[in-house]
Amino acid sequence: MTRVYYVVAVILVAAALGASLVFYSLLPETVPIHWNLQGEIDGYGHKAQVLFLMPAIMLGMIGLFRMLQWLSPRHFEVDSFRATYLYIMVLVVGFFGYFHGAILWSARTGTVNPTRTVFGGIFLLLAFLGNVLGRVRRNFWIGVRTPWTLASERVWNDTHRLAARLFFGVGLLGAVAVFLGVPVIASLVIFSTIVMVPVVYSLVLYKRLERRGEV
Secondary structure, eight states: OHHHHHHHHHHHHHHHHHHHHHHHTTSOSEEEEEEOTTSOEEEEEEHHHHHHHHHHHHHHHHHHHHHHHHHOOTTSOGGGGHHHHHHHHHHHHHHHHHHHHHHHHHHHHSOOOHHHHHHHHHHHHHHHHHHHGGGOOSOSSSSOOOHHHHHOHHHHHHHHHHHHHHHHHHHHHHHHHHHHTOOHHHHHHHHHHHHHHHHHHHHHHHHHHHHHTOO
């Protein structure tokens, strides 16, 4: 079953590379490669950067996720939630593929704001992560990894149950808000705030359990 996730991830890389080859002859030699928070172009580069960097990153992410399985220390292995771990790998690779498609289309037509598109994608990624975050077990690579969640399995589980609901709800609402025109800077503030809530919660919960002598 786990092989399926790798097959899907490789297909996503192949699709991104295929799109790059299709767009190669359609793009000028110099294309936009960077945008500010307002969606204004503030950097240009050779089209090869746009066409081939992201597929390479996607392939690198597959290799990284595979390597992290081997690097995991005992009692913190990702094998205890392998299917969820690999599902998250596919989500991350898919997000970079989505980002790649937005950049290609923007470079070709100029009708896409990559900054807004990326932030919308980040919120969607947050929602998809929230949908499975409750299944993630203690490890050093994925999830809300704070000193307090890593020190206590109960704190880890309770924090991730909260984060799962929070990320899913805010991710969906944030994506809709971004695509409806909410300023990107506001989206960045919302995202940063939401990410910090489980961190603070894990500290408060750990200290509460510590006072009771339960950790």
